[in-house]
Amino acid sequence: MLIAMFGTFIINVLLGVPLFLSLLVTAIVGFVIIDPILLPRMLPQQMFGGINVFSLMAIPLFILAGNLMNGAGMTGRLMRLAHVLVGHLRGGLGHVNVLSSVFFAGVNGSAVADTSALGSLLVPAMKKEGYSTAYAAGLTAGSSLIGPIIPPSIFMILYASLTNTSVGDLFLAGIIPGLLLGAAFMAMNWVYAWRNNLPISGKKPKLSEFLRALYYAIPALIAPVIIVAGIVFGLVTPTESGALIVAYVALIGLISKELKLSAIYSALRSTAILTSTIFIIMAASSVISWLLSYAQVPAQFASMLAPFQDNPILLLFMLSGITFLTGMFMEEVSALILLTPIFLPVAMMAGIDPVHLGIVVTLNITIALITPPMGACVFVAAAVSEINIVSLFKTIWPFVLLAISVLILLIIFPQITLLLPNLVA
Amino acid sequence: MRKTLIDQFCKLLLAVATLSFIINVSVLIYGIFSRYFIGHSPIWMDELSRYLVIGMVLLVIAPAWLHNKHMRVDFIDAMLPTPALNLLKFYIWILTVAISGYIAWYSYQYALSVSRFTTIGLGISKTIPIMALPVGFACLFFVALLSGPNLKRNTTTTASR
Numbered sequence: 001m002l003i004a005m006f007g008t009f010i011i012n013v014l015l016g017v018p019l020f021l022s023l024l025v026t027a028i029v030g031f032v033i034i035d036p037i038l039l040p041r042m043l044p045q046q047m048f049g050g051i052n053v054f055s056l057m058a059i060p061l062f063i064l065a066g067n068l069m070n071g072a073g074m075t076g077r078l079m080r081l082a083h084v085l086v087g088h089l090r091g092g093l094g095h096v097n098v099l100s101s102v103f104f105a106g107v108n109g110s111a112v113a114d115t116s117a118l119g120s121l122l123v124p125a126m127k128k129e130g131y132s133t134a135y136a137a138g139l140t141a142g143s144s145l146i147g148p149i150i151p152p153s154i155f156m157i158l159y160a161s162l163t164n165t166s167v168g169d170l171f172l173a174g175i176i177p178g179l180l181l182g183a184a185f186m187a188m189n190w191v192y193a194w195r196n197n198l199p200i201s202g203k204k205p206k207l208s209e210f211l212r213a214l215y216y217a218i219p220a221l222i223a224p225v226i227i228v229a230g231i232v233f234g235l236v237t238p239t240e241s242g243a244l245i246v247a248y249v250a251l252i253g254l255i256s257k258e259l260k261l262s263a264i265y266s267a268l269r270s271t272a273i274l275t276s277t278i279f280i281i282m283a284a285s286s287v288i289s290w291l292l293s294y295a296q297v298p299a300q301f302a303s304m305l306a307p308f309q310d311n312p313i314l315l316l317f318m319l320s321g322i323t324f325l326t327g328m329f330m331e332e333v334s335a336l337i338l339l340t341p342i343f344l345p346v347a348m349m350a351g352i353d354p355v356h357l358g359i360v361v362t363l364n365i366t367i368a369l370i371t372p373p374m375g376a377c378v379f380v381a382a383a384v385s386e387i388n389i390v391s392l393f394k395t396i397w398p399f400v401l402l403a404i405s406v407l408i409l410l411i412i413f414p415q416i417t418l419l420l421p422n423l424v425a
Numbered sequence: 426m427r428k429t430l431i432d433q434f435c436k437l438l439l440a441v442a443t444l445s446f447i448i449n450v451s452v453l454i455y456g457i458f459s460r461y462f463i464g465h466s467p468i469w470m471d472e473l474s475r476y477l478v479i480g481m482v483l484l485v486i487a488p489a490w491l492h493n494k495h496m497r498v499d500f501i502d503a504m505l506p507t508p509a510l511n512l513l514k515f516y517i518w519i520l521t522v523a524i525s526g527y528i529a530w531y532s533y534q535y536a537l538s539v540s541r542f543t544t545i546g547l548g549i550s551k552t553i554p555i556m557a558l559p560v561g562f563a564c565l566f567f568v569a570l571l572s573g574p575n576l577k578r579n580t581t582t583t584a585s586r
Contacts, residue, residue, distance in 0.1 A: 013497075013498055014498065014500075014501065015501060015513060015516070015517075016497050016498060016499050016500075016501050016502055016513065016517065017497065017516075017517050017520060018490070018495035018496065018497045018517075018521075019495065019496045019497060020495060020496075021495075021517075021520055021521060021524060024524050024528070025520065025524065028524075039531075040531040040534065040535075041531075041535060041538075043528065043531065043532075044528065044531055044532035044535040044536075044555070044558055045535060047528075047532070047558065048479070048532075048554075048555055048558055051479055051482065052475055052479060052554075053475070054471045054474065054475055056478075057449070057474050057475055057478045060446065060478060060481075061450070061453075064446075064450075236457060239453060239471075239474065240453050240456065240457050242453075243449075243450050243453030243454050243457070244454070244457065246450055247450070247454055265443070268443045268446055268447065269439060269443055271446070272439065272442045272443055272446055272481055272485050273439075273485055273488070273489050273492075273494050274494075275478070275481065275482055275485075276442075276481070276482045276483075276484075276485035276486055276489050277489055277494055277495050277496055279478075279479075279482040280482065280483075280486055280495070281496065331496055373498070373500070374498060376496075
């Protein structure tokens, strides 16, 4: 059954069939093999049930907040602050790229949105300063991985809904790994700038310049604090927090007169389309996830990995390897929905904290956004940098390896991930 | 004429979906407001929010399909000669029509089968929210059917996006 389903899925994906249709065809094939009588009832029931989860409703709200933030000019202000902070260092624009991703991650949990928003502005400027196009595009795609790790994160909300884990704990757990990822990319950029002898472009900013940049960026910097504090201290649910942040960004934009009504409608429209494309994949993936459970695949998988349960680190490495390979050939949301229910029982039996597993799986799935052949961020980075996709995929590997190094660190030292949730608890 | 009809229909679907999203944000803000200022949050809030988002998501499947916004891998498009590309487009089109028609019909049957159950928060028949599924897929069915496979007539091939 598994081979038939996997074959159907891969063939349809490679033929260019939309992913939700590929998943639905795969589900139909699965039902035909297992029990065709179940198909007419279970298909709609699982599709509806898969998206009828309150915490998932936070996803469109965080996407909308990010879109409104762009419309209200907040992204530009964050970039300005990053420029003042690190623009005067050697390789300054590369550092600005990474730091802007860190700031941007605080409101928008989407790596693709990050690549698109920052890449179109920073890659041309980086090229002018002597960075190679491939490096500038690679750094933009690579640093965008910070987006889904620093809260809010679409992948974490999805993981939490699948495992009944606290979204607040996951959000807290993502902060240090996200900053670590940012520090790693900045270190890499420093080495690149030093080896290529890139000029120091700006002069050290005056205190007044810094204060002015900070003043204009404060409304955007407060947003992640509202999100995390509201959820962690139990004031609002993740979904309510999403609604609050939407209202907050819209209010700031309207008061500052930078957000026009046409921009709000455009943000709503593009959010509706993006949400629909994500949720319909979730709905279709839920059917396959149910089929796998019905065929007892998670139990078989758990028994296969039983010998490794005494060694949680080795087990996490194995699960990461599987996630990495799956993520390379599968869309991230569906990979997360399919793998999480299979991994969770195995990890729980080995004594792995579900929050730690969540961060490891999320980072793994996120890395897939820059790996060939389906890395969405690389496609966007190639488009905004006007570079051939094949050559960018060839040069992306140092960024992938760097992200994998951070992942290895997190697997070996779970304390890094669990420090903040334990502190707050 | 047919193209205009499809375009206008999809614009209408997008407008309704956008309105549903605005109502959703308002409902959630009202829920927070009432919890902290009135003393209790209405029990129907989270249910209504879920159904509004699900409605929005399913209404937009058809416009997203029309504008080629659904996630797909399109490497192969640029590699194929026109006849093979047309064959592929026809396959995707027939698959879209068949699956959307199938889901629209069977989810309609499923929605009717749960009509005697009511939801906890809003106290409405479960058929009402589940009808979003047949309505969304029926819209996709009709938009795909009316649009046709959009075959290429010239000899050059280009990537779809």
